Amino acid sequence: MTLFNHKASELQALLHKKEISIADLTAESYKRINELDTDVKAFLALNEEQATAQAKEMDQVSFEQRGPLFGLPIGVKDNIVTEGIETTSGSKILQGFNPIYDATVVHKLRAAGLVTIGKLNMDEFAMGSSTENSAFKITRNPWDLNRVPGGSSGGSAASVAAGEVPFSLGSDTGGSIRQPAAFCGVVGMKPTYGRVSRYGLIAFASSLDQIGPITRTVEDNAYLLEAISGVDPSDTTSANVDVPSFVKSLTGDIKGLRIGVPTEYLGEGVGEAAKQSVLDALKVLESLGATWEEVSLPHSKYGLATYYLLASSEASSNLARFDGIRYGFRADNVESLMDLYKETRAQGFGDEVKRRIMLGTFALSAGSYDAYYRKAQQVRTLIKQDFDQVFEKYDVIIGPTTPTPAFKVGEKNDDPLTMYANDILTIPVNLAGVPGISIPCGFADGMPLGLQIIGKHFDEATIYRVAHAYEQATSFHKQTPQIWEGTKS
Amino acid sequence: MANISKEEVKHVAHLARLAITEEDAEKFAGQLAAITNFAEQLNELDTTNVEPTTHVLPLVNVLREDKSVPGLDRDKMMKNVHEQEAGQVKVPTILE
Numbered sequence: 001m002t003l004f005n006h007k008a009s010e011l012q013a014l015l016h017k018k019e020i021s022i023a024d025l026t027a028e029s030y031k032r033i034n035e036l037d038t039d040v041k042a043f044l045a046l047n048e049e050q051a052t053a054q055a056k057e058m059d060q061v062s063f064e065q066r067g068p069l070f071g072l073p074i075g076v077k078d079n080i081v082t083e084g085i086e087t088t089s090g091s092k093i094l095q096g097f098n099p100i101y102d103a104t105v106v107h108k109l110r111a112a113g114l115v116t117i118g119k120l121n122m123d124e125f126a127m128g129s130s131t132e133n134s135a136f137k138i139t140r141n142p143w144d145l146n147r148v149p150g151g152s153s154g155g156s157a158a159s160v161a162a163g164e165v166p167f168s169l170g171s172d173t174g175g176s177i178r179q180p181a182a183f184c185g186v187v188g189m190k191p192t193y194g195r196v197s198r199y200g201l202i203a204f205a206s207s208l209d210q211i212g213p214i215t216r217t218v219e220d221n222a223y224l225l226e227a228i229s230g231v232d233p234s235d236t237t238s239a240n241v242d243v244p245s246f247v248k249s250l251t252g253d254i255k256g257l258r259i260g261v262p263t264e265y266l267g268e269g270v271g272e273a274a275k276q277s278v279l280d281a282l283k284v285l286e287s288l289g290a291t292w293e294e295v296s297l298p299h300s301k302y303g304l305a306t307y308y309l310l311a312s313s314e315a316s317s318n319l320a321r322f323d324g325i326r327y328g329f330r331a332d333n334v335e336s337l338m339d340l341y342k343e344t345r346a347q348g349f350g351d352e353v354k355r356r357i358m359l360g361t362f363a364l365s366a367g368s369y370d371a372y373y374r375k376a377q378q379v380r381t382l383i384k385q386d387f388d389q390v391f392e393k394y395d396v397i398i399g400p401t402t403p404t405p406a407f408k409v410g411e412k413n414d415d416p417l418t419m420y421a422n423d424i425l426t427i428p429v430n431l432a433g434v435p436g437i438s439i440p441c442g443f444a445d446g447m448p449l450g451l452q453i454i455g456k457h458f459d460e461a462t463i464y465r466v467a468h469a470y471e472q473a474t475s476f477h478k479q480t481p482q483i484w485e486g487t488k489s
Numbered sequence: 490m491a492n493i494s495k496e497e498v499k500h501v502a503h504l505a506r507l508a509i510t511e512e513d514a515e516k517f518a519g520q521l522a523a524i525t526n527f528a529e530q531l532n533e534l535d536t537t538n539v540e541p542t543t544h545v546l547p548l549v550n551v552l553r554e555d556k557s558v559p560g561l562d563r564d565k566m567m568k569n570v571h572e573q574e575a576g577q578v579k580v581p582t583i584l585e
Contacts, residue, residue, distance in 0.1 A: 327570065336582070358507070
């Protein structure tokens with residue numbers, strides 16, 4: 001059993017009663033990582049010395065000065081820059097890179113009193129759905145070490161599911177928080193585009209990327225999103241809108257809530273178990289006073305193609321900065337500057353990253369721009385309009401997070417298109433810029449399933465209210481993988 | 490159905506500043522053709538007069554007062570540079 005069985009408010013109560021200290025919590029994290037991470041492989045760099053010292057200092061801070069997350073351990077996805085802690089974005093091209101500033105979210109974590117335990121593994125530059133594309137290690141699913149944790153925030157989801165840390169940050173460009181949260185049986189929120197500053201997030205697709213929290217309970221998730229949200233002068237795409245108290249929205253009351261369930265999300269390509277778990281969840285929500293109807297997001301099936309064109313195009317531009325000159329990996333034995341660029345990038349990037357850079361370069365190149373890039377931007381408008389129309393009549397949209405539970409390591413490596421199909425239910429949310437959460441809603445053959453709740457722009461409060469009401473009425477979130485008890489499977 | 494030749498892949502790789510082997514050019518040609526063919530399903534949709542979405546938020550220019558603020562520390566910025574000389578970043582010869 002671990003202390004991380006407790007949610008944030010319970011841990012604060014234990015701290016207040018002096019039954020535990022912040023130093024104990026930090027030590028617990030490193031103890032769990034020592035015991036479990038040789039199997040789970042969620043962490044890249046660890047911050048043990050600094051975190052241990054920080055924890056001891058924080059134990060001296062008076063209780064009046066502490067917020068709800070003060071002193072609690074957190075893991076940070078490795079595409080979020082942390083001053084003094086190696087940050088690689090899962091890529092060889094950034095191996096050994098030591099950021100010289102903190103991302104805005106990292107500042108905010110510190111301001112809230114969270115202790116950064118280490119950096120979490122991910123698909124290289126967040127391109128992938130299984131964390132198999134990391135240049136360093138393949139993270140395993142704590143529920144079955146032969147299966148993937150999902151991706152790209154696989155380390156973030158697996159570390160929370162294994163109880164190595166109670167909180168983590170991930171990033172979500174096409175499903176990279178929600179899909180691994182679903183695969184690992186934890187709670188993962190992709191906030192509205194613009195809710196959380198992207199300053200210091202190593203950019204993949206700038207019009208889609210958002211940082212968000214991964215936790216074991218909805219309440220903890222709401223606390224953490226509250227802590228990292230808000231407009232930031234360093235990110236001109238962060239939105240100047242009020243950040244409400246998400247925790248206060250957890251009333252348990254969803255009477256009169258109108259739910260839209262897209263036919264497309266329960267249709268072709270979606271597995272029976274995922275479908276059934278959603279229908280069961282809708283019954284629970286109905287019993288709590290909500291109503292649901294089938295709706296249509298008719299352009300859903302075009303989401304995947306639209307996404308791969310737009311995200312790859314943006315990536316081809318964003319990743320141009322990795323040239324071996326100012327930081328990161330640099331190829332040896334080159335004669336000219338052009339060769340330095342080409343060799344550094346050829347040796348530094350993995351295949352999936354190269355594939356997307358080339359796809360994006362192709363889509364943006366003369367003769368292809370209108371046919372591919374502009375066309376995809378137009379279809380993006382249609383996809384966004386689908387959501388706008390449904391949200392005129394409904395408060396939230398509900399469906400599965402993924403078509404199937406976690407697949408086996410190595411199972412989908414050969415064909416990029418098969419791997420991409422994992423994200424058909426999460427991608428449209430990014431294209432529309434709306435918020436979406438995944439919460440545990442059942443199991444299939446012992447592997448967790450995720451329920452996706454999608455809300456209106458900047459209405460994370462309603463999502464949390466629904467997610468929390470559902471969570472309180474069910475017990476899926478209380479189940480833990482066998483590895484949780486410290487026994488190796 | 491779009492075909493992407495090995496030569497086109499090499500051209501795109503050059504634009505993207507990626508060194509590429511013959512073998513990889515062959516492999517990527519097939520994969521990129523499959524992905525672009527998949528993407529051509531978008532042509533089923535009539536998008537005449539549909540405005541492209543570059544960004545979901547109704548963003549306008551974000552302005553601030555034209556006042557200088559301290560930037561990052563120069564010595565810190567040089568910390569991750571592999572080759573340097575006299576406080577400057579060094580690269581291979583660019584002129585013969």
